Amino acid sequence: MCGIVGYIGNKPAAPILLDGLEKLEYRGYDSSGIAVINGHDIDVSKAKGRLQVLREKTNNGKDVIGTTGIGHTRWATHGEPSDVNAHPHLSQSGRFAVVHNGIIENYISLREKLIEKGFEFVSETDTEVLAHLFEYYYKGDIMDAMIKVINRVEGSYALGVLCSDYPDSFIAVRKASPLIIGLGNDENFIASDVTAILKHTRNIYYIEDEEIVVLKRDEVKVYNSDREEIKKDVFTVDWDISAAEKGGYEHFMIKEIEEQPKAVRATISPRIKDGKIVLDDVKLTREDIKNINKIYIVACGSAYHVGVVGKYVIEKMCRIPVETQIASEFRYCDPIVTPRDLVIVISQSGETADTLEALKVAKNRGARILSIVNVVGSAIANASDDVIYTWAGPEIAVATTKAYSTQLAVVYMLAIYMAERLGNITGGQYKKYIKDLEALPELIAETIKNKDQLAYLASRFYNCKSIFFIGRNLDYAVSLEGSLKLKEISYIHSEAYAAGELKHGTISLIEDGTLVIALASGNELFDKTVSNIKEVVSRGAVVMSVTTKERSMTGIADHVIHVPVTNDIFLPSLTVVPLQIFSYYVAAEKGCDIDKPRNLAKSVTVE
Numbered sequence: 001m002c003g004i005v006g007y008i009g010n011k012p013a014a015p016i017l018l019d020g021l022e023k024l025e026y027r028g029y030d031s032s033g034i035a036v037i038n039g040h041d042i043d044v045s046k047a048k049g050r051l052q053v054l055r056e057k058t059n060n061g062k063d064v065i066g067t068t069g070i071g072h073t074r075w076a077t078h079g080e081p082s083d084v085n086a087h088p089h090l091s092q093s094g095r096f097a098v099v100h101n102g103i104i105e106n107y108i109s110l111r112e113k114l115i116e117k118g119f120e121f122v123s124e125t126d127t128e129v130l131a132h133l134f135e136y137y138y139k140g141d142i143m144d145a146m147i148k149v150i151n152r153v154e155g156s157y158a159l160g161v162l163c164s165d166y167p168d169s170f171i172a173v174r175k176a177s178p179l180i181i182g183l184g185n186d187e188n189f190i191a192s193d194v195t196a197i198l199k200h201t202r203n204i205y206y207i208e209d210e211e212i213v214v215l216k217r218d219e220v221k222v223y224n225s226d227r228e229e230i231k232k233d234v235f236t237v238d239w240d241i242s243a244a245e246k247g248g249y250e251h252f253m254i255k256e257i258e259e260q261p262k263a264v265r266a267t268i269s270p271r272i273k274d275g276k277i278v279l280d281d282v283k284l285t286r287e288d289i290k291n292i293n294k295i296y297i298v299a300c301g302s303a304y305h306v307g308v309v310g311k312y313v314i315e316k317m318c319r320i321p322v323e324t325q326i327a328s329e330f331r332y333c334d335p336i337v338t339p340r341d342l343v344i345v346i347s348q349s350g351e352t353a354d355t356l357e358a359l360k361v362a363k364n365r366g367a368r369i370l371s372i373v374n375v376v377g378s379a380i381a382n383a384s385d386d387v388i389y390t391w392a393g394p395e396i397a398v399a400t401t402k403a404y405s406t407q408l409a410v411v412y413m414l415a416i417y418m419a420e421r422l423g424n425i426t427g428g429q430y431k432k433y434i435k436d437l438e439a440l441p442e443l444i445a446e447t448i449k450n451k452d453q454l455a456y457l458a459s460r461f462y463n464c465k466s467i468f469f470i471g472r473n474l475d476y477a478v479s480l481e482g483s484l485k486l487k488e489i490s491y492i493h494s495e496a497y498a499a500g501e502l503k504h505g506t507i508s509l510i511e512d513g514t515l516v517i518a519l520a521s522g523n524e525l526f527d528k529t530v531s532n533i534k535e536v537v538s539r540g541a542v543v544m545s546v547t548t549k550e551r552s553m554t555g556i557a558d559h560v561i562h563v564p565v566t567n568d569i570f571l572p573s574l575t576v577v578p579l580q581i582f583s584y585y586v587a588a589e590k591g592c593d594i595d596k597p598r599n600l601a602k603s604v605t606v607e
Contacts, residue, residue, distance in 0.1 A: 002101040003073040005196045006160040008215050009187025013069035014061030020196035021071050029073035030081035035088040035097035036069035037167045042097045046086035070160040072099035079124025089128045091135035092119050095164050100127040102156035102177040146212055147225050160190050172213045178351040181205040188215045205232040206377030251594045253397035257580050263392045263402040265441040267409045277417045282386045286421045293340035297324040298358045302400045303346040308477040309572050310411040317419040327354040331361050339366035348403040350378020372410045397595045399488045401580050408573050436567045443564045447577040458585030464515050469496040471519035472529050478572045482579030489587040489597050499532035512540035520547045521571045546575050
């Protein structure tokens with residue numbers, strides 16, 4: 001959600017800023033802008049719509065002169081998308097320019113105070129308050145002004161701030177919103193995501209909440225709010241820039257679908273040593289696991305759907321009660337969490353606002369926090385007691401695919417790891433789980449080979465007004481994700497239902513020609529799901545089923561997609577793949593903006 005990039009060096013800043021913003025387009029946005037110090041003035045250019053509009057407006061940045069600047073892609077929260085509401089925002093005198101990701105929760109009271117002091121506002125945004133606050137508190141010392149501003153505002157923020165009195169430096173800060181520092185040769189950067197600056201440097205600082213960064217061409221210094229300098233460790237990004245590029249694919253989403261075997265292998269393989277699951281970053285002892293009273297899985301969106309799978313798998317294998325909750329609900333439901341509870345937090349970015357706040361609630365009540373994240377050094381990772389990184393590499397498409405699959409792989413490993421320590425599985429069962437786990441990448445690759453069949457089915461059904469997904473147990477959990485994928489990128493109304501619930505009201509929605517996608521992969525409940533399929537067929541539904549190769553759906557479903565056979569607990573890693581591919585091709589048939597669907601952002605860093 002929103003994107004920030006900043007540059008200081010010896011090269012023209014504007015083209016670098018525009019290129020960086022282009023790499024952040026996947027996060028979602030509706031307007032963009034840049035601000036560059038031109039001598040002792042700040043030159044601002046902004047535009048509603050796609051970044052190409054700003055490129056044309058600035059002649060690809062050539063018309064904006066200067067070597068120090070900040071840029072932003074905005075996803076509207078306060079005020080409609082417009083040139084005026086786009087960032088950067090200038091202070092009244094034009095001395096300060098500010099870009100901001102996040103939400104200033106007390107902006108109304110601050111705005112009223114500033115108006116009383118004679119400040120005039122031109123936008124509807126909360127961010128303009130920050131620009132005027134800098135001017136209000138500035139007495140010649142930019143660091144002093146920054147400290148006063150962050151002490152006054154409430155909410156979340158990542159800020160990049162230019163001051164025309166400091167043409168050879170700029171300043172940045174973060175709180176509960178992602179921001180990294182890029183370290184180059186005679187040039188330095190800020191960005192909300194490493195993909196924006198990977199073309200220029202692989203060396204970065206991860207900064208913590210309320211750490212203030214002063215960037216110059218030849219140095220970067222980090223301070224706390226007491227103005228004490230903090231020494232930071234340099235982290236080197238080890239994945240190749242090609243991982244964040246399309247590489248000949250039409251869309252990032254299909255590229256990332258096809259990257260799933262490699263990504264899942266990268267998640268699993270380093271953690272299996274001598275036939276054992278080794279989770280080096282997890283300090284849970286055998287005794288700790290035995291003393292767990294309850295497990296909560298807390299997440300949003302697709303990560304929440306991973307948690308639904310996790311509930312079934314962990315309860316079955318570990319016999320520990322598990323409750324999966326949406327992070328935004330967990331935070332406000334006054335959860336009954338104790339020091340004997342384990343809270344598993346799942347987030348691709350490690351910066352998801354609702355998830356981070358839910359984590360804090362659980363931690364304040366004494367629970368142990370184990371996070372599953374993709375981004376090293378992210379806020380959720382830093383706030384956790386134990387971290388398992390998915391190592392999925394960059395995921396650019398807004399609709400997640402490989403992040404979901406790698407999170408699933410981590411959940412499986414964690415369940416097996418705990419079950420073995422609890423003595424709930426025999427040595428022979430443990431070896432079989434490991435063998436099946438190691439086979440998953442090849443089975444996912446085999447499943448992807450069905451894409452031609454799925455492309456054909458998409459061409460048949462892309463005009464549907466509503467599509468329903470049904471399944472039981474793990475199949476129901478995967479149905480939730482399949483339905484979300486379809487909604488996200490094709491804008492077709494779809495719903496997922498536990499198949500056994502159909503007769504309790506939902507079946508009234510089925511009419512002639514309604515497409516029902518039925519997952520029937522598990523051995524225990526296959527026959528039950530077949531009965532539910534027959535119920536919808538008798539009411540006129542057209543059924544597309546997803547099942548394993550050992551099952552026959554002849555005379556039951558109209559169209560059948562087969563996945564390989566594996567242990568039932570691992571089937572979600574296979575059954576989700578046809579749903580991802582089908583959604584992709586439906587959206588392609590409809591001409592949708594697949595990688596950047598309307599109204600959505602990749603990283604949701606505001607509540």
